[in-house]
Amino acid sequence: MTDPLANSGLVVVDKPQGMSSHDVVARLRRFFGTRRVGHAGTLDPMATGVLVAGIERGTKFLAHMVADTKAYEATVFLGAATSTDDAEGERGELADATAIQAITEAEIEAEIARLRGPIMQRPAAVSAIKINGKRAYQRVREGEAVEIPPRPVTIERFDVLAQRRCSDHIELDVVVECSSGTYIRSLARDLGEALGVGGHLTALRRTAVGAFELQDALTLEELEQHPALSVSLDQALIRCYPVLEVSEQEAADLAMGKWLAPRGLRGVHAAVAPDGRAVALIKEQGKRLATVFVARPSTL
Template identity: 50%
Template sequence: MTAPNGILVVDKPAGWTSHDVVARTRRLAGTRKVGHAGTLDPMATGVLVLGLGPSTRLLTYVVGSDKEYLATIRLGASTTTDDAEGESLGWAPADRIRAITPERLSAAVEHFTGDIEQVPSSVSAIKVDGKRAYAKVRAGEHVALKARPVTVSVFEVLATRGAVVEGNVALDVDVRVVCSSGTYVRALARDLGVALLCGGHLTALRRTRVGPFGVTDAHELDGLDVAAALIPPATAAASLFPVLALTDDQAIDLGHGKRVTVDSDDVDITAAVSPGGRLIGLATVRDSTARTIVNFPDEDQTTGADDATADEETR
């Protein structure tokens, strides 16, 4: 029986960690060679891209792709985690919430659109002195993370509605966010609340796209048929990079690490595919010469766990 090899897009349910999804997939697929391209918080749902077998090597390139989210930001209170799972740090006066006009909200959202400097949430997977920030926070330590550049290409208000939470007036804002890898939507909620002088946190988050992989490609874990749901390595790579079609001889040579002469313009990364449709590797082309960056041997040529998991990611 051939071991599974390909990209699997899962619709992560609420309450599951990304590691939970990987563990379930390992059992369903009968292999430990499973990794994921970017963590989603337990509260979040939506697109989680997994790699199985040699295709875990593609995850490095998936994790750097831009992401799209649908989220709900509650204006009126900040929390210790910048989302609904944390403890409230206090509520703003009701008249301050009622003073948030569409114009003020739009101006604040625009301020956090484009190339910005963002301080990640302290409860994140970023490593500080060798430990995850969230672990240090849970241990009672104070964590102050440095701002870093991110790109928020779309920050769009879809709807607003008033809310009353335990007697406190709040404003719920539904948004769509398209952003670079490393952007924290929770931090956008926090910073929007700061800008409007009322506090803010995330109450709902759904990732709808990671690079070329969207919710229409995603499968629920219940009743999942891994073999039927797998996107073949060559198909997945072709959605990320231009394709370099090889001859049989070129495929053999490139697969063995040799440089081959090809009829192609220069390209930084290309998916090199054999005549039979197998992904030979990712290659770079310069002056009509292709060389491998990462090779993708057949499953029976690989050994070891080959797991690839990106723990720090947008959420």
């Protein structure tokens, strides 16, 4: 019997610079011959690296990856701010060279330390966040002054890997591990503001999205030649969540959206049938073990 989910799953793309996430989705639709393609977490055109896309029913799973942590390698320019907090925006005046030269490594580390952990971050005005139904960047393009309220994010790691000093600016190569929803260019902006010289992002590469890393990623050229899933939908659920093995009858019940008796589980688990297929994501809610997402509904 043919598996109805044989063509459903995730594709991990190494996004090239200069393309939007929407551009990548358009390419994948052509490569895989389907309109049912989506992505988990936008990457700016300037950025490269891990972009996780869902194919067919894999698109339904993407919403359950939103809370995952992400990792980046980036270059921060200290010495000038830009209108977009990255290199694509209009750059303001360079800071005074004396001010740049006066900044010590200890001061940089102290200000970075203040940006680690749970913080309230103000997203860049030119972002995809919706304000009253319209993207912030669209409002900026139309001449509106946009101020997005700060939102909670968590910065697990923010470390300097290398530092280059010039007479009028400092460049920092950094690594960041953070919660979903974090803007790395906002970290660059805030670091520059804290040091009194302005700052923006000049390079960004996403190295991981949750359980998926660069080693899993394929280029668009590779996918055009050999369009194939990186992981099936079954593999995606098992890779992203702890597994709970269930009986054939329990799997059938979950496929119909029924709930099971509680088992003392904490958090979301992937319910896996005896044949190895992941039926659903489940979570204890009160006195029942209920489905959060049904990967293999009985209606397929």
